[in-house]
Amino acid sequence: MTPIAPLIETFLRDTLACQRGASRHTRDSYASSFQLLFVFAADRLKVKPSALTLEQIDAGLVSAFLEHLEDERKNAAVTRNVRLAAIKSFFRFLEYRQPAALEQIRRVLAIPFKKTDTRLVPYLLREELQAVLDAPDPATRDGIRDRAMLHVAVCAGLRVSELTGLKVDDIDLPSMSIRVLGKGRRERTLPLWKPAAAALRAWLAIRGQVATPEVFVNASGEPLSRWGFAYLLRQHAATAARKQPGLAKKRVSPHVLRHTCAMVVLQATGDIRKVSLWLGHATLTTTEVYTRGDPTEKLDAMEAIVPPHLRRGVFQPTDQLIELLRRTS
Incomplete structure (x- = not known):
């Protein structure tokens, strides 16, 4: 044995x-x-x-x-x-x-994998996303940290492990960009939107000197875990739901923020290749799921298509005798 x-x-x-x-x-x-x-x-x-x-x-x-x-x-x-x-x-x-x-x-x-449903990716609408980003209290230390985390997570479309593993040395504020070590040890450099850069700059100004190199730390100065970030996100989503009731019906997870970033980039550029580069996907096959969830892609296709002509017809009522025989047969 x-x-x-x-x-x-x-x-x-x-x-x-x-x-x-x-x-x-x-x-x-x-x-x-x-x-x-x-x-x-x-x-x-x-x-x-x-x-x-x-x-x-x-x-x-x-x-x-x-x-x-x-x-x-x-x-x-x-x-x-x-x-x-x-x-x-x-x-x-x-x-x-x-x-x-x-x-x-x-x-x-030889045990087979089970077939799964291919569902549309969940993401937040712009009003819902803004409500989540505005949920942290900017008058508190934790609120400034959480606001920076949310902005960076959405802006860069980071996986939760990429967000919690982000180090101070990975940030270049003068060029408003960050370096991310992603899945499969693939590195990528991403630009920061101005609101994200401003929120990150505000957090770094009060972060203080801590032993850990990670950007986002808890009250004890230790790196924030992915479970900790998920918990904080749920709290802020609940707060945002007071302004946007539709959020109460959605499960707002860290990966939903990543999906939301992908949809924003796709709708802004119309180029799935740029979405793939932004998210750090190894192949375009992984990124194609976002084209199924974006209605604007289908609307553009409809405008480019000449639909077939619908042949006109004239309605002819059924003969009364024949209809009687059908009912009685």
């Missing part, structure tokens, strides 16, 4: 972190997936998680775990696929480490 604890530790610390250079966010997501899997397996097999063996994590148990996610935890198919992707990555790592378990590994790798 092969203990699974040393294998998962090697995978997370050596393979993901050192060999693949995966980001901390990716490693945290993988670790969360394995934590859920091992807690489920330990409860099902009546053993401690640390006592689990590789032979026990077979295709049947993994499939039962995926059903547990959807049925018991009420996770969506997208979340199920994320967990399965982490598990498959680990089992591909095991292919060359545990050749004796190759048949078991291949059965786990």
